[in-house]
Amino acid sequence: MSFTRRGILAAVALAQSNLLGGCFGGDTDSTQANPESGGSGATATATQTSEPTTGEPTATETPTATPTPTPVANADLAAATADIFSEFEWFRTQYGPTMTQFRVTVGDVYDTITEIQAADDRTEADVQAFRSASTDLASFVQSNLSPHFQVAPALRVGNNVYVRDFERGVARDDRQLQDSALSRARSFYQRVRSNQFISNELSRRPIYGPLYDMLIPSGATDRIVALVSEDDDFVTWAHPDLDDSTANDGVDQHTHEFPSGHRVFTHAHEHPTSHPIRDHTNEPELNELYAYGADGVGLLVDGASYRERLDDFEPALTNLFGPIKSEGRTAGVTLFVGTASAGWDSSPVYVEQFDSVDAAQAATESTDAVGSEGVTSLAGRDWERVFYDASGTTIYAYRLRAGTAVVTALPLDIPWERRPEWAAGLAGTWLAAE
Numbered sequence: 001m002s003f004t005r006r007g008i009l010a011a012v013a014l015a016q017s018n019l020l021g022g023c024f025g026g027d028t029d030s031t032q033a034n035p036e037s038g039g040s041g042a043t044a045t046a047t048q049t050s051e052p053t054t055g056e057p058t059a060t061e062t063p064t065a066t067p068t069p070t071p072v073a074n075a076d077l078a079a080a081t082a083d084i085f086s087e088f089e090w091f092r093t094q095y096g097p098t099m100t101q102f103r104v105t106v107g108d109v110y111d112t113i114t115e116i117q118a119a120d121d122r123t124e125a126d127v128q129a130f131r132s133a134s135t136d137l138a139s140f141v142q143s144n145l146s147p148h149f150q151v152a153p154a155l156r157v158g159n160n161v162y163v164r165d166f167e168r169g170v171a172r173d174d175r176q177l178q179d180s181a182l183s184r185a186r187s188f189y190q191r192v193r194s195n196q197f198i199s200n201e202l203s204r205r206p207i208y209g210p211l212y213d214m215l216i217p218s219g220a221t222d223r224i225v226a227l228v229s230e231d232d233d234f235v236t237w238a239h240p241d242l243d244d245s246t247a248n249d250g251v252d253q254h255t256h257e258f259p260s261g262h263r264v265f266t267h268a269h270e271h272p273t274s275h276p277i278r279d280h281t282n283e284p285e286l287n288e289l290y291a292y293g294a295d296g297v298g299l300l301v302d303g304a305s306y307r308e309r310l311d312d313f314e315p316a317l318t319n320l321f322g323p324i325k326s327e328g329r330t331a332g333v334t335l336f337v338g339t340a341s342a343g344w345d346s347s348p349v350y351v352e353q354f355d356s357v358d359a360a361q362a363a364t365e366s367t368d369a370v371g372s373e374g375v376t377s378l379a380g381r382d383w384e385r386v387f388y389d390a391s392g393t394t395i396y397a398y399r400l401r402a403g404t405a406v407v408t409a410l411p412l413d414i415p416w417e418r419r420p421e422w423a424a425g426l427a428g429t430w431l432a433a434e
Contacts, residue, residue, distance in 0.1 A: 072357055074381065078403025080214065080430045085353055085405075087211045088227055088333060090148060092234040095204045098144050102202075105140050106193040109133040113186045116166075122178055127167045130185075134158050149202050150209045154188060162188065206237040215337075216240075218428035222340045225429075226265030228292055230332035237265060239340070256280075260315050262291035262298055266338025266346040280310040284344035288316070290336065295319040297334060297348045297411070320395060320411040321350040323388040324370055326363040330355050337425055347425030349409045360404050376416065378409070379426040380433030385416050407431065 072078055112133040116126045135158025145151050154160045162185035169177035191197050206224075215225045215238050225238045256277045257263045287302040298318040302310070325332065329352040338346040354360040366372045370388045376398070377383070383398040386408070397411040409431070410422060426432055 072403045073361075074400065074402040077381070077400075077407075077431070077433075078405060080217075081351060081402050081405040081407070082353075084211070084214050084430065085331060085333065085351070087148065087214060088229075088236075089331075091204055091207060091211070091236060092229055099198060099202065099204075102140065102145065103193045105137045106189050109137050110186060110189045110193070113182055113189065117179075117182050117186070122170050124170060127163070127170050130166060131159055131163045134160060134163055145202065148210055152192070152201070155192060204236060206239040208239060208241075212238040212240050215335075215430055216428055217430055218432070220428045223428065224266045224268055224338045224340050226292075226336040226338075226346075228265075228334040228336075230329075230334075232294075235265070239268075241340070256310075258291060258300060258313055259311060260293060260298075260300070260313075262293035262300060262315060264289065264291050264336075264344065264346070266336050267342070267344060268338075268340040269342035278309060278311040283310060289313065289344045290346050290348050291315075292334065292336070293318065295322070297321055297350070299412070317390060317393060317395070317413060320348070320390055320397075321408060323390055323395070324350070324386065324397070324399070324408050326352060326354075326406070328354060328359055328363060337429055345425065347410060349407060349426075349431070351408075352406045354404045354406070357404055360401050360406050363406055364399065364401050378423045379429070379431055381431070383409075 109130075112129055116122060116130060119126065138156055138158040138160075141151055141155045146156060154162065162181055165181035166178055166185070169175070169179075169181055192201075212223075212225070216223045221240045223240070226235065227238070228235050254267065254271065254275065255263050255265055256267060258277060283302060289300050291298055291300050293315065295318045297320045298315045299320065300313040301316040302312045303314065304312045321334065331353040333351050335349040335351065336346040337349060352360075352363070354363060364384070370386055373385045373387065375382050376385055378398050381400060383400045385396070386399045387394055387396050389395070390411075393413050395411045395413055396415050397408050398416075399406065399408045401407075409426065410419075412419070416422070
């Protein structure tokens with residue numbers, strides 16, 4: 001489709017969008033004039049008359065007009081999206097230093113236990129030293145880790161089972177009980193600062209717990225969501241399986257890189273340590289799949305599908321979200337929503353954040369580059385149908401605005417009306433309203 005024809009369509013679509021503006025938070029009714037003001041919309045004036053005995057002239061006051069705030073489109077989705085951005089940003093920027101401090105604080109408890117073990121006589125002062133160190137750790141965990149992970153109770157409680165058992169041993173002058181409590185405590189704290197514990201229970205890749213629940217509020221336990229930062233400097237996955245990184249339980253999540261450099265993130269199945277892409281023979285349906293490369297989201301196609309080898313896949317379309325990205329965004333994240341299976345299904349979504357509702361609204365206005373054609377229901381919400389050119393090919397996608405966020409999903413060179421079950425991939429996610 002040429003840009004000349006696109007300009008014509010965009011102009012028509014813009015006229016249509018004025019009629020459909022309420023679907024995307026335009027809410028033109030909010031700016032109508034007060035019927036009592038004569039319908040002019042001008043600022044009303046109030047006249048006050050002084051007492052006639054004063055002889056003072058009549059004074060007129062003009063109140064300051066209060067600007068009408070821009071309505072928030074999809075307010076519930078806006079709040080959920082903001083929480084997801086905040087959580088993702090914490091893992092991108094704060095996880096590293098937080099884990100370093102966690103190891104240091106655990107080390108303080110471990111060192112305290114070691115010193116107490118070496119003492120000839122143990123007193124109430126030793127109990128207090130142990131409790132103080134474990135309480136400092138618990139305070140750190142509650143403030144810095146509990147909002148992001150499902151943390152073991154012994155780490156969240158200062159006066160935990162190890163402290164209480166040691167206190168009983170000291171009160172009873174039972175050396176054997178003291179040694180047992182200290183030995184178990186030392187083993188516990190040594191384990192929780194190990195790489196294995198952190199990679200399983202406090203994982204950054206994949207992420208379990210709150211972030212997964214934010215992304216998949218439906219409670220489904222078979223989904224994988226990959227998240228890629230705007231600059232591709234941080235990639236992670238939200239996954240529900242706490243044992244996935246160590247156990248061969250059938251849903252071991254892993255990436256694959258194709259010869260073109262594109263990667264897939266939501267592929268999951270049991271596999272050996274060495275598992276190159278060429279070992280696969282289970283090709284995707286229609287011999288195509290979404291993948292992420294240096295140029296963003298691309299569609300890979302196997303031109304020699306009769307051989308059923310995944311390493312034959314090459315990019316047919318690239319930078320699928322590129323034309324709709326706004327220079328005015330403050331942050332951006334690309335997501336791939338998939339199912340934990342040996343299949344290659346994934347639904348690409350691109351989310352931008354802006355510094356205001358007005359900026360987000362301006363970013364969704366039709367232009368010569370991005371046209372709009374009506375509204376459709378997608379996963380229980382009204383989405384705008386948008387189209388644009390990517391490398392000379394017309395791409396069809398879905399877009400909606402949620403407060404200061406703009407979400408674009410499912411870009412493909414197949415028109416909307418020809419897609420079978422195009423909404424299935426977003427069902428159960430935070431984007432769905434049903």
